[in-house]
Amino acid sequence: MVSSVNVLFSAAQTVLIVYAHQSAGSFNAAVKDAAVDALKKQGCNVLVSDLYEMKFKATATEEDITGAVKNPEHFCYGNETMLAWQEGRLASDIVDEHKKLKEADLVIFQFPMYWFSVPAIMKGWMDRVLTLGFAYTLEKRYSEGIFRDKKAMLSFTTGSHETMFSSNGINGDMNVTLWPIQNGVLNYCGFQVLAPQIFWAPTHLSSEAREGLLEGWCARLQGLLNEAPLTFPPVDIFDEEEGFQLKPEVREKHAESHFGLTVGHHLEKPLPPHNQMKAGV
Ligand SMILES: Cc1cc2nc3c(=O)[nH]c(=O)nc-3n(C[C@H](O)[C@H](O)[C@H](O)COP(=O)(O)OP(=O)(O)OC[C@H]3O[C@@H](n4cnc5c(N)ncnc54)[C@H](O)[C@@H]3O)c2cc1C
Structure with a gap:
């Protein structure tokens, strides 16, 4: 009895890192690599979806469905992909991501901020992989969402300094910037959303300061899976x-x-x- 309880609590956690940067020499790559290392050392099963490397298709189109669509006159992506998901007719790249997502206890989105949001290729992942029926329905969303037993977080770099993203700063309050993705995508699908990891303006820092940011990230990764959500x-x-x-x-x-x-x-x-x-x- 005691051993089965232990097995229950010591089961390896799976972390999916959805990663969007074009360059292996980038700071984002270093942050992603640090996460892979630290999480593996903790015994986690780590999956990485390297979106540029995969040439992940960013557009939500009819090609995401094999076979005939139900209403070609007025193609409705949400309804058509839900039907295709139910009938096993979704594109294989979406199905592959569904499998990883089903396994994941935590999803980390790692990216450079583009236009106050995620890069298009990552938004495409959200548009295509968070399929109606698989990731949400009108009945199963927010606190009753399909992924309510999973956690998710944003980890990203900016070009702007932290002061610029304050309520008195030129870009406005970062809390407002984060709301659409953290609430409208992650919380909508039921994920428990962990506090974001923000690497402010790494390009403008010294090499030592950047290494300090990576050390801070590695320290946070030690307790990440036990953090309380927002x-x-x-x-x-x-x-x-x-x-x-x-x-x-x-x-x-x-x-x-x-x-x-x-x-x-x-x-x-x-x-x-x-x-x-x-x-x-
Ligand atoms: C289309 C577009 C839209 C954008 N929109 C916004 C926006 O809305 N808001 C905003 O703030 N910014 C914006 N930016 C800027 C963008 O967010 C930053 O350029 C990006 O976040 C910087 O991260 P990076 O990983 O690309 O940095 P990099 O330039 O790759 O890295 C920074 C430095 O870190 C060094 N480095 C790499 N590895 C390590 C390591 N292991 N240890 C120490 N140093 C290392 C690199 O050599 C480099 O000198 C935008 C950029 C683009 C192209």
Whole structure:
């Protein structure tokens, strides 16, 4: 009995790193390699989807389906790919990623920030691999999402300095920038979202400072799988009958609070500080 419990808790965790950088000499490559090493040393099974190396197709098109599509006059990607997924007619590169995703306990998205978001090839991975039915349905999303037993996080480099991505900085608050991907993609599919790992402007640092960033990342990786996730509101505080608005009793409860609930659910109040950057706020 004791040994079966031990086996249960000591089962190797699988980490999928979805990685998007063109160059093996880049800082992103160094960050990815450090993660592979550190996680393997912890006994994790590490899978890497190196998107540029794979020449991963970024566009969501009819070619993602083998055989006839249901409605060629008005091709609807979500519905058609859900049907193809159910019938085993999805493109093999999507099926391969589905297999990795099913195995993964944690997914790390490693990338350089492009236009306040992920590079197109990584957005293409999200568009194509997070298939309707496989990754979400209208009934199974957010806190009731399909991947609610999995974790995911963004790990990325910027060109801008941290001061530029503050609420007083020229780019605006990084918490706001993170909301669409962390809430609209990861939390939407049910993932428990870990705090992002941000490497601010590595290009503008000295070699020693960059090595310091990698050491900090390796230190974080030691406890990464046990970290508490960021906080997002559960679906049951929204009223479906009222167009998924916050329930009146929840609004009342927060009427006196100084801050909104999250970056998105701000209730016309100041944003809760570090809402998308730190667990527990
Ligand atoms: C289309 C596009 C859109 C962009 N949009 C944005 C945006 O919206 N916001 C923003 O802030 N930035 C933006 N950028 C900038 C981009 O985010 C940065 O250029 C990128 O994040 C830098 O990361 P890198 O891995 O490419 O750095 P690299 O230039 O590859 O690396 C930086 C330095 O680290 C060195 N290095 C490599 N390995 C190691 C190691 N092991 N130890 C120490 N040093 C090492 C490299 O030699 C290099 O000198 C954009 C860039 C592009 C091309």
